[in-house]
Amino acid sequence: MAPVLCANCKTERALIKRPKNHAKLCKACFIRVFEDEVHHTITSSRLFYPGEKVAIGASGGKDSTVLASVLKTLNERHGYGLELVLLSIDEGIKGYRDDSLETVKRNAVQYDMPLTVVGYDELYGWTMDQVVETIGKKGNCTYCGVFRRQALDRGAKMLGIKHVVTGHNADDVAETVLMNLLRGDLARLSRSTSIVTGDDQSEVKRSKPLKYSYEKEIVLYAHHKKLDYFSTECIYSPEAFRGSARSLIKQLERVRPTAILDIVRSGEDMARLVPGEPLSSCACKGQKTASLVPAEDDLGGCGSQNGRTPGDEMAAMDKQLRENEAHEGLEIDVAKEMSESKKNGGEKQKALPIRNGNGASKGVARQVRGNCKRCGYMSSQDICQACMLLEGLNKNRARIQL
Numbered sequence: 027m028a029p030v031l032c033a034n035c036k037t038e039r040a041l042i043k044r045p046k047n048h049a050k051l052c053k054a055c056f057i058r059v060f061e062d063e064v065h066h067t068i069t070s071s072r073l074f075y076p077g078e079k080v081a082i083g084a085s086g087g088k089d090s091t092v093l094a095s096v097l098k099t100l101n102e103r104h105g106y107g108l109e110l111v112l113l114s115i116d117e118g119i120k121g122y123r124d125d126s127l128e129t130v131k132r133n134a135v136q137y138d139m140p141l142t143v144v145g146y147d148e149l150y151g152w153t154m155d156q157v158v159e160t161i162g163k164k165g166n167c168t169y170c171g172v173f174r175r176q177a178l179d180r181g182a183k184m185l186g187i188k189h190v191v192t193g194h195n196a197d198d199v200a201e202t203v204l205m206n207l208l209r210g211d212l213a214r215l216s217r218s219t220s221i222v223t224g225d226d227q228s229e230v231k232r233s234k235p236l237k238y239s240y241e242k243e244i245v246l247y248a249h250h251k252k253l254d255y256f257s258t259e260c261i262y263s264p265e266a267f268r269g270s271a272r273s274l275i276k277q278l279e280r281v282r283p284t285a286i287l288d289i290v291r292s293g294e295d296m297a298r299l300v301p302g303e304p305l306s307s308c309a310c311k312g313q314k315t316a317s318l319v320p321a322e323d324d325l326g327g328c329g330s331q332n333g334r335t336p337g338d339e340m341a342a343m344d345k346q347l348r349e350n351e352a353h354e355g356l357e358i359d360v361a362k363e364m365s366e367s368k369k370n371g372g373e374k375q376k377a378l379p380i381r382n383g384n385g386a387s388k389g390v391a392r393q394v395r396g397n398c399k400r401c402g403y404m405s406s407q408d409i410c411q412a413c414m415l416l417e418g419l420n421k422n423r424a425r426i427q428l
């Protein structure tokens with residue numbers, strides 16, 4: 027039987043059936059199309075300006091490694107004029123983060139980017155190993171997530187950088203949309219769909235250039251580009267709720283592969299129900315460019331694998347790729363192309379009362395930003411989340427020392 031030719035170049039043999047839209051592509055075209063889509067996200071959302079200094083939140087995992095690689099490629103190809111640096115947070119998890127940081131150190135050399143590592147130990151006086159020793163594994167992802175968000179900001183500020191990009195992908199965003207939907211928290215749901223977070227008062231904004239990239243395609247890209255990344259999961263238990271949302275999304279994806287992008291787009295559409303909330307980030311939909319939302323509503327609690335699929339589907343996929351160059355087993359069905367996004371985006375929606383996470387029905391309360399009275403980090407409360415958590419930890423430590 028004659029080999030199937032790449033749908034794009036029509037000359038090379040098709041080796042990859044894209045999880046996102048079923049297109050059969052050769053390796054080179056897949057890589058190019060993946061990069062072009064990220065470029066489209068960046069330009070349509072006007073994420074960067076020429077000469078901007080940008081820190082890439084680098085964990086050594088597949089997402090941030092692919093992000094660093096793609097940004098380097100696009101920066102050179104399209105002349106973005108960005109100054110890219112790697113910023114890693116060392117949570118202090120022996121047997122996990124210390125190993126992944128070794129990968130980031132190699133990436134720094136491979137991509138010729140300076141690397142800065144900031145530790146929880148130096149910032150908070152606690153490593154995650156010590157936190158888990160004190161509070162146990164349950165709930166530790168909350169501490170880790172709150173500390174990391176702030177640590178990335180603080181690290182960026184130390185470097186005089188006002189923009190941090192992270193490797194959050196479409197699967198991550200879909201998970202967060204679903205979690206907030208299940209909590210009945212429409213205000214937070216709308217903020218979680220924004221490609222840029224941080225508000226006018228925050229000194230560091232954060233963005234997600236891989237927001238529309240499927241996790242499976244990120245793994246494929248990393249594999250075919252032979253990127254050096256770390257694929258072990260965090261040794262501490264994942265956040266159960268996020269893990270459940272993730273399992274649900276993976277199940278949905280099996281029967282309806284567009285489910286991930288559909289959930290992301292639905293989250294964006296629902297965001298328009300929230301008066302005063304930012305509109306979709308993609309300018310190509312004829313809407314406003316990315317606007318800023320408060321950083322505390324950014325994605326993710328635990329910054330490790332976030333309660334990834336039971337059985338670690340991505341690690342299995344990675345292993346399968348390594349074993350099977352043709353990887354036919356990865357092929358999945360999709361119902362429609364990514365470009366067939368919902369067309370009702372531009373319509374004016376009627377404002378509804380918004381429920382928050384406590385189940386209360388309210389008018390929209392935009393959070394008022396101030397600064398934490400203890401550490402000075404921006405916060406809508408007198409004392410920021412990190413300081414509240416630290417207070418509890420330090421009380422525990424004092425009790426233990428007594």
Ligand SMILES: Nc1ncnc2c1ncn2[C@@H]1O[C@H](COP(=O)(O)OP(=O)(O)OP(=O)(O)O)[C@@H](O)[C@H]1O
Pocket residue numbers: 082083084085086087088089090091113114115116117174191192193194326328329330331332
């Ligand atoms: N220790 C860290 N240092 C710097 N950035 C981090 C760190 N942990 C997470 N991030 C940033 O947050 C993003 C999301 O992290 P998370 O661990 O939730 O997802 P992930 O899919 O495991 O990402 P990755 O594959 O990059 O590790 C990462 O892609 C990275 O940009």
